[in-house]
Amino acid sequence: MTTETAPEKKVDVQELERVTIRFAGDSGDGMQLTGNQFTRTTAVFGNDVSTLPDFPAEIRAPAGSLPGVSGFQISFSSAEIYTPGDQPDVLVAMNPAALRTNIGDLPAGGALIVNSDAFNANNLKKAGYEGNPLADGSLKPFTVFEVPISTLNTRAMQGLDMTSKQVDLTKNFFALGMMFWLYERSMQPTLKWIDGRFSAKPVIAEANKRALKAGYAFGETTEMFHTTYRVAPAKLAAGTYRNITGNEATALGFVAASRLAKRDLVYGSYPITPASDILHSLATYKNFGVKTFQAEDEIAAIGAAIGASYGGAMGMTASSGPGICLKSEALNLAVMVELPLVVIDVQRAGPSTGMPTKTEQGDLLMAMFGRNSDSPVPIVAPATPAECFEYAIEAWRIALKYMTPVVYLSDAFLATGAEPWRVPSPADLPDIAVDNHTDRASFQPYARDPQTLARPWAVPGTPGLEHRIGGLEKADVSGNVSYDPENHHRMQVLRQQKVAGIATDIPALEAFGPQEGDLLILGWGSTYGSIRSAVERLQAEGWNVAHAHLRHLNPLPANTGELLQRYKKVLVPEINLGQLSLLLRAKFLIDVVGLNRVRGKPFRIVEIRSAAEALLAGRPIDDDMPVPTTDRSSFSASGGGLA
């Protein structure tokens, strides 16, 4: 059809500030790939971008089934944005199951592009449709574009030596090409990517290129579309940018930390979703001296990391909640022997196996308290995918300076979500290097630096410093085994004070907006974008609302309590049932209000906004307790019973 001489089509161009698109299809349809290609192209074009991949844990659920639907949402804008968007403006549904699971999120008036070829009796039945939604009027509220994607795409493949299955696998690129035309994006980055990816398979490369171009040409020539949409580049701060996911940024941050500390990284890890990508990335950085070790289990992974740190390297391990549970005992050993170590927890929905690919902030209290005895561990938590880089370095700065294990809390949303990242120059990164102890005259294994309370790092291979450490209680200074009651009390307090003292060595908590007033919304981790967007809108409407975001969860910044006191109300949105709320109430005796939603998804901006508006108006916030209880009065309105 590209060869037809189409009559000149009149096309309007509409300027938009922001667009949110969701691609949805079978998990075998390549929706993540499609979304990633659209994201790369859009990032390079210069829009601000935020993405939300949403995929099932099953590699290939039965084709056409509801559990097999995979989605990818991208929001892009000519202004700065913080979230992948509450709702899509455009939904691309590749089959009836994708339509059924996603149509509820499309607002009235939204655009719906469907692969009409996939709406056959078999697929409709698998999706649980009695009739055909394309024909029964149920899609009336939306602007529907029925495109026979499979048919048109198959036509474009004529003459290529491919099976019909192989042809079918390219239809996502037809859809992508169509979207490129609609949003005035160049095909060049994707064409280049195809050449690189399929260099060994020229037929497949040709097929994907034809699919992409056919989709683009269809947009150009069809009478179906009469408008293209223009989203101008965003005015971001000057610099060199690249698009990056949280897991990529985390891996790069740790390589950078290794360079800055002038020590080799030893990364022990056992495969687990959604942390495995960090292992995959680091395994490719061998020329940076990174040693990756795929351990036999989660315990071996952290054990090897501790052994590596004992040997003077930077020992690290990563997992998600279930794996972190297994690491608790070894993490406590690191607390006792006071060796530097970074443990990454890419949180996912739990408890137990939970929902492996879905996000949650459920492990804060485990990181704080999930070990026997009083066992203080510093905790850092990046707020955005790009920030994962900076906080990887920060985690190591603390670990090395204070000779302590540090927990780095990411989550599935940060890990797989992407945004533009202004690439820093290595010269601008902090110097986090520390020296090994080598002087034998002054050496005592548990002597402490008077400022940081850190003990010396005396690594095997250093002459004259032979000494023994272990999990048994240590005598202060000498480090010998001790059962002395006074000594144990002293050591417990010293370990606690060492970590508490880090509060003077981290930035103060800052409020965005009024420095005192009616309402502070306080968050941590990946809720940053939703909170910031909600607060900006509330402020624009004249409300007295501020936003503060914690990146250090233990210890908290020194001014946290004082800052919270300056507001009449404090709202704490979390993707858990009130874990930070519990800590804040306990520590500061402030009656914070929790906003707690655990659906495996990021907050929508509107959820935070509604809760804030309710609080500002003196109303209770929607308690969102779908499960009837016999006596709901025993549950607080907000904390789900916890806070």
Next chain:
Amino acid sequence: MAEQRGNGNSEQPALSPENERVIELTRKDFVSDQEVRWCPGCGDYSILAQTQKTMPDFGVPRENIVFVSGIGCSGRLPYYMNTYGFHSIHGRAPTLATGLKLANPELMVWVITGDGDALSIGGNHVLHSMRRNVDIKMVMFNNRIYGLTKGQASPTSELGKKTKSSPVGTIDYPIQPLSIALAAEASFVARSVDTHTEHLQETLERAGHHHGSAFIEVLQNCNIFNDGAFRDFTERDVREDRTLLLEHGKPMVFGKERDKGIRLDGMRPEIVQLGDGVSEDDLLLHDEEAEDPYLAYMLSRMWWPQFPVPVGVLRRVSRPTHDQLAVGQLEDAVTRQGKGDLEKLLVGGETWVVD
């Protein structure tokens, strides 16, 4: 050569100036200032003494030697060695040792463990550290009982054994540690006895010279909770008749009078009396370097009273170690890609510039 470690070849850790006198080190140099706290009469005292006596033979400076242990009576040993030491958590010593060797392949790393620590809670790590050929020397004290927790059945306790945790007898079948080590592809597998001091020294010395994963079972008497567990074949007056001293390349002869031997009958070993038409030529030859593990496995299954209990080195084969392979990959990557440039890495992928 695997056997050459620490004997002055290029693999030997660099000597620090003060340790140029390293060959002058004696047992005393390896005795720490900590008071030894095992029960009087415990077999651990002998293992400690033989370990301290053996250390000077390696020519490795003290600062390059590390003892890593788990939990149990054996776990205390590092405190008594005047080297670097790490008393870790139950069953996990092999994992720390693996990470330590990755961080610094120059170190000589010993793992001290017991039958509960190694075969029960830490079984997985024994399996994987051995199959990876991590260059560690794992010395497993086997007393067939949990001693530190005061007398429960262990994975090597015999079926039906009455202990505090099995008052009418255990219903768990025991496992043979050396069979496990062989199945896990340990590249050095040996057995010795706490009271056979010279043999124990020799075995530790050979393990120390091996380059790769070494597993040494030491039959150790717990005189409090399992006294005499190995008495029937380890006592001085019976040991020559009831143990089989393995010697590489030599026929399997045993007995006070050297008049008995092990011959193969089909797929099974059998005891034969020498003389009367049976000569040493008919006996099995011990080959610790055999590429396939069948002979070693057969030996690992022989136990008193059906057979004399084999002591010595069952298997010793050479293959690249885990740390060598890891370092090799790093060096290859540098050769292929050049030494990593952080600035280039950060701007990798597609970038765009905002003015």
